[in-house]
Amino acid sequence: MKKFIVAAVAAAMTFAAGSASAQEEIRIGVEGAYPPFSSVDPSGNLVGFDIEIANALCDEMKVKCTLVTQDWDGIIPALLAKKYDAIIASMSITEERKQKVDFSEKYYNTPARFLRKKGSGIEITAEGLKGKSVGVQRGTIHDTFLTAEFPDVEIKRYGTQDEAYLDMTAGRVDLLLADSVAMDDGFVKTDAGKDYELFGPSYSEPKYFGEGAGIAVRKSDTELRDRLSAAIMAIRANGVYKSINDKYFDFDIY
């Protein structure tokens, strides 16, 4: 019996050592509260465009990936604190963020728009927005844009986009500003969002909105950054990106 245990332990150790050397492990920070890009399904699994892209990139780079969920507020600090090695969370590539982290090439780019309740008749003019409250996710490009360009509206900041949707359906906030695709697929097309609509112009000024969503890594990890960029190009070329894209959207969001 004793011999058997020793043998089993030895076998387990060889196996563990073998698999570790064969496959590098990368931890990826995701948000998990931003449908359809990243959310948690009723059985507790992470699902969404970001998640599938993350897994596809890991397959492409032949590495083992562990996904770590982290609230948006602390998503960059946790990367810097080495809680994970990369962020795949629909993060727009902006100048402010580049001061703290490095970005891969973009993996998608979609504009921002406002959302209102059907029949509310709110218009995006100085007069129309007077006394209105607008909900945004705290610390996003939409927050920065709204704070700078619409100083007269009452801004309500939420930790997650999901909380903003909840307050919208409760009638606590008049408008939301967020990514058009995220709101369309994550809210308007769902049962809870059927009385709401996107309206007004599409906003994509590079000054606020950057060059699209990229993968953030620590500034010292240039090698990982380049491998991720190469992997994005590779899945774009071999059709994997398209098959994921088509599962969620009826147009190419790249």
Added chain:
Amino acid sequence: MDFSVIINELPLYFEGLLLTAQLVPFSLILGFLAAIPVAIMRLSRNPLVNYPAFAFTYFFRGTPLLVQLFLLYAGVGQLDGYSELTKEFDFLKGAYFFALLAFFLNTTAYTAEIFRGAMAETPFGEIEAAKACGMSKWMILRRITIPSALRRALPAYSNEVIFMLHGSALASTITLVDLTGAARIVQSRYYAPFEAFITAGVFYFVLTFLLVWAFRLVEKHFNKHLNRREETIIEVVT
């Protein structure tokens, strides 16, 4: 660490301080006033009076403040017809009312238990003396039990006040920009969690210090009669 970003954002912190300095005293004053009847109900031997008060304090002491806040804010917001109501009643639109309500109910429950304990400990001799003077039940409560219980409850109550101040940080989870809310905005803007939260911590630290100091003065004032040297002065005055 780079505290220069904090200097630019100080107005935001003061805005947050203003909200904290509103929410906490309001809920504490309302909670203090409501706690006295609840404590009296808790002391009643009549189950019809005692049990509702018991259920109230049991619920609000038995669940986390964060859960209560989410139940009131997010939970109530999802009820049918709520969004129609917000059109008629403006206060339902904001988070302020719900934060105040949650804090008020929570502090009422804790304060009521503190007062109940203090009232139950009233020395029997004091009540006996009052009875001998011919005071009625209510008069004893008003003149003897409540004042002496409040005096005895002061140290425990000062703890509750400080807990309430620190508990008010949870307001930031429902879109309110209190001190913690300001810190969260600053940290998400500059990705500087240390600087943002240390600054908020310093504000709370100063507020706590002020509270401790104020309670010391209040205790000194109300417990004068327990101080030997001043005893004679009181006798002369009365």
